[in-house]
Amino acid sequence: MIKTPSPALWQQLKETHECLQKVLEGASTSEILLDVPVELRPATQALLFLTLRRLGTAKGLVKLLAHKTPKEPAHSLLCVALAIGSVEVDPMYSEFTLVSQAVEVAKRNPLMKAQAPFINGCLRNFLRERIGLLASLESDLQSKWNHPVWWINLLKKQYPSEWELILKANNQLPPLSMRVNRLRTTRADLSKSWAELGINHTLQGEQGLIIQSPIAVHMIPGFDQGLCTVQDGGAQMAAQLLMQSIGVQLETANEGSEPSKILEQGRSGRLNPIRVLDACAAPGGKTTHLLEYPNVQVTALDIDPARCKKVSESCERMGVQAHVVCADAAELDSWWNKELFDAVLLDAPCTASGIVRRHPDIRWLRRESDIAQLAEMQKRLLDKSWQVLRTGGKLLFCTCSVFKQEGEQQVQSFLRRNTDASICTQVGHLLPSLGFKGELVKDNELIDHDGFFYTLLQKS
Ligand SMILES: C[S@@+](CC[C@H](N)C(=O)[O-])C[C@H]1O[C@@H](n2cnc3c(N)ncnc32)[C@H](O)[C@@H]1O
16 A cells, blocks of 8 residues: 655645635634645644634734734744744744745745745744743733733623633633433443543543543544534533423433433333424534433424534434424524424524634634624524423523623523513533533533533523
8 A cells, every 4th residue: 555645844834824814814714624635634724723722922923023014825824833833832843844844835835935035034033032022922912812802801801800711721722522322322331432442531521521632533432323422511511401400301221231222211201292492403412412311302493504414414323303494593484383392492603702722713703793793693592482482491591602791691681571581590601611600510610611601591
């Protein structure tokens, strides 16, 4: 077999800075990485994510090293090289290799060829004056925290004691969190088989397992067979909170039980199934979790047809069935047959400010004005979802955001508009890595999870 040589560093830097340029123009990494040649994709993703986590520092360095901000594509190439070059612990490449390979990228691009000596000069000056340059960025908020200044100021205002810890957590690598599919196996069995295969992991919450050294999902034993799925520890609380509030418990299977037996147990139950609406369901992480509970019938709605397909695929892999509908959840006439639901999960579209460890582009793509726009969308979805809930039913509102406009403030204004609504469980904001703010799930106080907001409402 002929072994393909691994791509040269200059090729990786070329792909990375082209991707960065697109992110700076407003594209999301998940879209643009698909255009990167397959053999270069893993390395490009790693370098791009590292650059995005250090983009504030890199931009600050460009300002110090160049008298005038260089035009694209030279600007993004410099940012990538400086982000990588300014990593203090365990540098990935020798500094001189990095400089020569970045200059190689410039020389090979007709739009940058003439700037190759300038790029070389900037990067060599950085190597010479590194300590002083980095020290002079300490007082610059964006450079120090690698977030836009408006984002930092908002966190400072909303979390006067925790804002620094949130920002630090946001710049870390996320854990690879999995959820066991209790219809097909038990966590103890899955954990045992992983341990035998040498996959180091820890347990989290009721159904979670955290893999220490991230691997591609299809390499995770049991993933393709639907024994587990990828889901953050914070997100795993949704189905649990909603189902337990209406008195439905997961049926515990014993270690070593036959999967088919567990499946049967899960499906057995009362004559009238519990009708649950998952109002913003795609890609289906919480839908499949809801369906692990016995005697539950889920209508999974999403406005995006391509993402609806993902819900169906997730259900198929996990061996569960949802009624998947592609519609605007707030346009009731387009999808609702007037039959009320016993429970509603509204995992509303939001700024995603709680999941920036996993999606390091989000902080640079969002504008401060997005918060109000998204909060308005959440308000419309909340009001309409409330109408389809039966009296006595429960609605779990959640967002993967740490901003209070998409959490606490949203719920307070909802309660003012709807006198038949009351809070049954105010979980409040989970902050990334900081543990749990609220009265429930005390065991999880120190768990390593994304930022989330949860409130459970009851209709009276
Ligand atoms: C936070 S994601 C949901 C994640 C999902 N619950 C899960 O756990 O996998 C929000 C979803 O809301 C969908 N969405 C946005 N506006 C919507 C609307 N008006 N009606 C229905 N779905 C909507 C988006 O397409 C997106 O898939």
